[in-house]
Each structure stands twice: as C-alpha cells, then as structure tokens.
Amino acid sequence: MPLSEPETGEGGIVRLPPRAARKPSPRPRTSLPEAAPVFPFSAIVGQDEMKRALLIAAVDPSVGGVLALGDRGTGKSTAIRALAALLPPMKAVAGCPYSCDPAGSASACPHCAAGSPRHGRLVPIPVVDLPLGATEDRVVGALDLERALTAGIKAFEPGLLARANRGFLYIDEVNLLEDHLVDLLLDVAASGVNTVEREGLSLRHPARFVLVGSGNPEEGELRPQLLDRFGLAVEVTTPTDIPTRIEVVRRRDAFERDPGGFAAAQAGAEKALRRRITAARARLSAVRVPDASLEAAARLCLALGTDGLRGELTLIRAARALAALEGEESVGLAQIRGVAPSALRHRLRRNPLDEAGSTARVARAVAEVLA
Known part of the structure; x- marks a missing residue:
C-alpha cells in the first residue's frame, strides 16, 4: 500500500493535503523490529579488499560507491547485505517514504519541508535491490493508479530510488543493466535528486545513495560512463588455498544450520566493528591530508x-x-x-x-x- 504523498492538482502543481486531513504522526519509536539474521560481516573469510572498500564507503559515502567484479559464488551479495545489517540504525521522519532526516536538511522532500514538527524514529539502513528487468516507472516512481481510479486524485507512488535514499542501491549483474536504466542512474547519481514527470505529475525528491554493483566481467563490460561513477572497484576471486575454502564452507554451513546461534556467536565481533565504524565517522572530518x-x-x-x-x-x-x-x-x-x-x-x-x-x-x- 503506497504511503501518503504530496498530491498534484491542475497544471501539474504539487500540493500537500489540508493540514486537518493529514494523519497524526506516530510517536517516536526507540527500538527496531527484529529482523531475520543476516550472515555477519565479521564472519566473512578473506576478500579483504572488498570488505575494506565497503567499510570505506560506509564511513564516507562521498567516495562514490563500490563495484565488485569477480567469480560467481564468492560472497559479493553476502558482504553487501552483511554491511547494511552491521551499520547502526539511522533516524528518519516517521511515515516519510524517502527516509528524510528529522534534523532537517536542504535535501528534504516536499512533504517534510512543509510539515512541522517532524517526529523521528530509528530505521535500518535501507538496502534496495534494483532488478535487471525493472521498468522505469518502478525505478523512479509513477502515478498511484489505485488512488487515481478510486478517488480521482493524482498522487505519486514512490519507486526504488525513493526507498534507497540515505542507504544503498544494490545492482547485481550490473554489467547487464539496460541502457535506459543506466542513463537514468547516471543523472540521479550526479545530482542526488530524482525528477519525475509522469501523467501530469511534477515532483522532485532526494535520492542520495551509495551505489553498489557486482557482476562477472566475463558476461560483458560496463559502459564507461557508469564505470566512472563507482568510486572504488574491487576484484573478487575464488580462494585457491585449501584452508580458506574449508573455513568458508564450514562457516556458511554453520550459519544455514542455525542462523540465530551463529549470529549470536559473532555478536561481539559485530559490535566491535560497529563501534569502529561509528568512531571513524566521528573522526573523519578531523583527519588531515598533508x-x-x-x-x-x-x-x-x-x-x-x-x-x-x-x-x-x-x-x-x-x-x-x-x-x-x-x-x-x-x-x-x-x-x-x-x-x-x-x-x-x-x-x-x-x-x-x-x-x-x-x-x-x-x-x-x-x-x-x-x-
């Protein structure tokens, strides 16, 4: 069910619903709902370059994202989702489909920019998968047909770019992405804003995300323009030594047999790594570059x-x-x-x-x- 969004009246002008009609903001939440265990980042064996690049992108998103190219079955998707589960939750405006920062910023969506006060709640860092066969409307958003047909109201239904704001946008097999989606991503990645012009809708909303891609270079090359948008590119290879391969299989098998128990055993290492990331973020602006x-x-x-x-x-x-x-x-x-x-x-x-x-x-x- 789409979330409440700014509506569009005649002439394509975006307007907010009357203040009396707006739903009251829920009370701030102080805890997160429990999610299914994810393979812990600290338990990943080897792949040091990939793990280091992902940690760097988590500390400073302005680096520009990470591209991981290499063999299938080498833990690329596992590492990306593990990192998202590792990061501390962020504060977001309650009910905002773009996860705007309640502290306020110049990049707030039209709804949050006009609303006051803004209640925040803790939410996990979003990690959004962009499927290769996704339509443009699903990526950028489109007219909410249900509200258009039942109530005659032109309202915006957010797409994948809205969900990825302030998080990660993950594209598996990124080298196989269709050209029209590549062009779209290049525009949004450069500006940090998604502009939607659809069926009389005219809307701009923030879309700042860490772009993460993975793929097998044997299946095709990336377009140079998209390749240049990734800040870091890492090579992921299949381990060739027997002890490393044995340890990878042992840990993965233990996790699949008892995800909760395996995650609990790694909780200490995960907590230490989470503190390291938080401390690095706080220290970043003070690091000098001689x-x-x-x-x-x-x-x-x-x-x-x-x-x-x-x-x-x-x-x-x-x-x-x-x-x-x-x-x-x-x-x-x-x-x-x-x-x-x-x-x-x-x-x-x-x-x-x-x-x-x-x-x-x-x-x-x-x-x-x-x-």
Missing part, C-alpha cells in the same frame, strides 16, 4: 595517465576514510598505497603496448612513484 599526500596522489595518477581529476579526489577521500578507520590523525603513504588499486584500476586507459592487467599496472606505478 600536502605531501596530495602530491603523492597527483604523481601517481599522472604516472598512470588517468583521465580528469576524479581519480585524485577518490584516492584522497578513500585514503582519508581508511585513516579514520585505522585511528590515524592524518593521511600517509600507507593509506594511499592501501586504496590505490581500488580507486584507480577502473580509470586506466587501455595500453595496447602493455599486456599487464590494470591491477598489475597500478601496483607497478605505486612501487615506482611511492617508493
């Missing part, structure tokens, strides 16, 4: 021939988030080395004279430039 680190990032990107300056920006933001996670007061060469492959491997031009892969080229440049 001129020497800025120069090192610029020299590295210049040596690799990356286009534009997005590489340097992402490299510095990711290094700063990593420094915050590690409890450091400033960004050093160690943090730049740590995030360079994830931040730069998908921004390299193809060199027909160099048969080395992008990861090897970044490692070689790091060794030469940051020695």
Whole structure:
C-alpha cells in the first residue's frame, strides 16, 4: 500500500493535503523490529579488499560507491547485505517514504519541508535491490493508479530510488543493466535528486545513495560512463588455498544450520566493528591530508595517465576514510598505497603496448612513484 504523498492538482502543481486531513504522526519509536539474521560481516573469510572498500564507503559515502567484479559464488551479495545489517540504525521522519532526516536538511522532500514538527524514529539502513528487468516507472516512481481510479486524485507512488535514499542501491549483474536504466542512474547519481514527470505529475525528491554493483566481467563490460561513477572497484576471486575454502564452507554451513546461534556467536565481533565504524565517522572530518599526500596522489595518477581529476579526489577521500578507520590523525603513504588499486584500476586507459592487467599496472606505478 503506497504511503501518503504530496498530491498534484491542475497544471501539474504539487500540493500537500489540508493540514486537518493529514494523519497524526506516530510517536517516536526507540527500538527496531527484529529482523531475520543476516550472515555477519565479521564472519566473512578473506576478500579483504572488498570488505575494506565497503567499510570505506560506509564511513564516507562521498567516495562514490563500490563495484565488485569477480567469480560467481564468492560472497559479493553476502558482504553487501552483511554491511547494511552491521551499520547502526539511522533516524528518519516517521511515515516519510524517502527516509528524510528529522534534523532537517536542504535535501528534504516536499512533504517534510512543509510539515512541522517532524517526529523521528530509528530505521535500518535501507538496502534496495534494483532488478535487471525493472521498468522505469518502478525505478523512479509513477502515478498511484489505485488512488487515481478510486478517488480521482493524482498522487505519486514512490519507486526504488525513493526507498534507497540515505542507504544503498544494490545492482547485481550490473554489467547487464539496460541502457535506459543506466542513463537514468547516471543523472540521479550526479545530482542526488530524482525528477519525475509522469501523467501530469511534477515532483522532485532526494535520492542520495551509495551505489553498489557486482557482476562477472566475463558476461560483458560496463559502459564507461557508469564505470566512472563507482568510486572504488574491487576484484573478487575464488580462494585457491585449501584452508580458506574449508573455513568458508564450514562457516556458511554453520550459519544455514542455525542462523540465530551463529549470529549470536559473532555478536561481539559485530559490535566491535560497529563501534569502529561509528568512531571513524566521528573522526573523519578531523583527519588531515598533508600536502605531501596530495602530491603523492597527483604523481601517481599522472604516472598512470588517468583521465580528469576524479581519480585524485577518490584516492584522497578513500585514503582519508581508511585513516579514520585505522585511528590515524592524518593521511600517509600507507593509506594511499592501501586504496590505490581500488580507486584507480577502473580509470586506466587501455595500453595496447602493455599486456599487464590494470591491477598489475597500478601496483607497478605505486612501487615506482611511492617508493
């Protein structure tokens, strides 16, 4: 059942229902409903680069999202959903389909911007799956046909972008996404606002999310414009050593046999990791970036021939988030080395004279430039 939304009158003007007709806001909630156990993030074996990239995106969403490419069955979807379950809940306006911040911001939806006072409640960080076969109306939202037919009212039914606001938008097999949805995502990712023009509706609402994608590169490549929108790109491979494979199977089997018991056994590690993320978020703005680190990032990107300056920006933001996670007061060469492959491997031009892969080229440049 769609939630109450701003209605559209003649001429496409969005209006709120009369104040007397609005439903009273529910009382603030202080606890969250119990959800089914999710495989704990701290229990994931290996895949250190992917886990580090997801933690960086959780600490600083401005990094620009994470793209995980690799073999099937390597825990990409598991890690993404585990991270969402790990993060502390956020405060959102009660009844708002866009999960607006009750503290108020310039990006509030039209309903929250006009309403007062705004009661907040704790909600889990949203993780929204975008199916490959989704229609454009399902993604951006459309006319609420039920209210249009029964009451003759033009009202907006929010789509997946509305649900993902202030959370994660996850696209599995992102390299197979249809072109018209790619174009739509590029526009929204750049502006943080979803603009809907449908059947006389005219509405803008916030759509700021961390874009997370996964896929198998053997099934096709991403369009360069979408690839560039991901801040970090990680390579996920199947473990080749016997002890790691055994431990992965043992933990997964234990979780499927007793999800609650397995989650309870990992509760301490999850709590410690959650505190680490919270502390890193609070510390992030105080982490310094010395001129020497800025120069090192610029020299590295210049040596690799990356286009534009997005590489340097992402490299510095990711290094700063990593420094915050590690409890450091400033960004050093160690943090730049740590995030360079994830931040730069998908921004390299193809060199027909160099048969080395992008990861090897970044490692070689790091060794030469940051020695």
